[in-house]
Amino acid sequence: MKKILSIALSVFFIHSVSLAQWPSNVKVVEGVQSDSTIVKGNLADGEIMEDLSWAANSSNACFVSFQNPKFRGNHVFFATTIFSRTELIISVKPTNDTANLSIYAYMQGADNYTMVPNLPSCITCEADYKWDRKWKGKTQFSERYVKFSNPTGRTYNILIGVSSPAGITEGEFELKIKKK
Template sequence: MRFFLSLSLLFLSALAIAQAPSVFALEARAGESLNYEMDLNAGAPITDLSWAWNSSNACFVEPRKQYFTGNHVLFKTEIPTYSTMVIRLVPTDPSQNMSIYAYSGGGGALPPALASCVSCEADFYQDRPSRTRPNPDHTRSVELRAVTRPYPVTIGVVGADGLAEGTFTLEITVTKNR
């Protein structure tokens, strides 16, 4: 019985490690736009997405989970005080459907272990025009703000509908508000 329990725990640990996406450190500087090129194959799927529609995060709603089922590539950076950070995702191949989310705060936690964050924004495919995006295309964009103190920022680039590979450019622009 003990051997079976140990083997089961070893298997579950290996499964958790196999599904942990890589995290890449980025430097975002106020007053600059920086571009980073990457491939979704550097990430891994996150099968438990319930953290995103938890009311303490409110990143995206459960009916939109199909847009976040592929590989997740995670990036860490920081937003300085009195700043706005605009993060733009541009897939190299416009036919590849990718999504993006970014959250500030979170105490260093990564999905799916993110219990709460200061703010979280997500952008994914929209087949109809909206007030904020009159002409939907293959690019995605989110925006975060910091006021009186800096916050750690985690950015997730994700393949929609199980997409596991595809190159993209991540553009980060930080502007000071004061």
């Protein structure tokens, strides 16, 4: 009886794990093993996200609420895995250099597939968007970057969101994930 129960629990666990995955609106970029991977996207494939309160929540701390206007356009989602003792630089570059894109990404456990706006917390969240003013000694181009480091022996999921200001619901871009 114990053996049957053990086998049944094992099958249930394996089945549960295999069902855990990203929703269909997330393009999965398989774990980046090589130097870099580039995928193409278009804001037209995304949807507007009305609720951005998750981003300013102290459990996520992705971007402050007064930056919300920079994320009011369509959101397109990608996901990847960050392996142990790895650093990833994730960037988005519009095909049209004058386009205004924003990027955010958050890291969560390898068995966690939680999506925004229903994100109660994450390990870390980073965002990059167009500056409101010039910074002395710095120049901003159309490419946006976020960076993640994983010094642990564990693997984590990273969800990436590409967005734009209100009214911009179309625009091609390249998403690059570079392993360091």
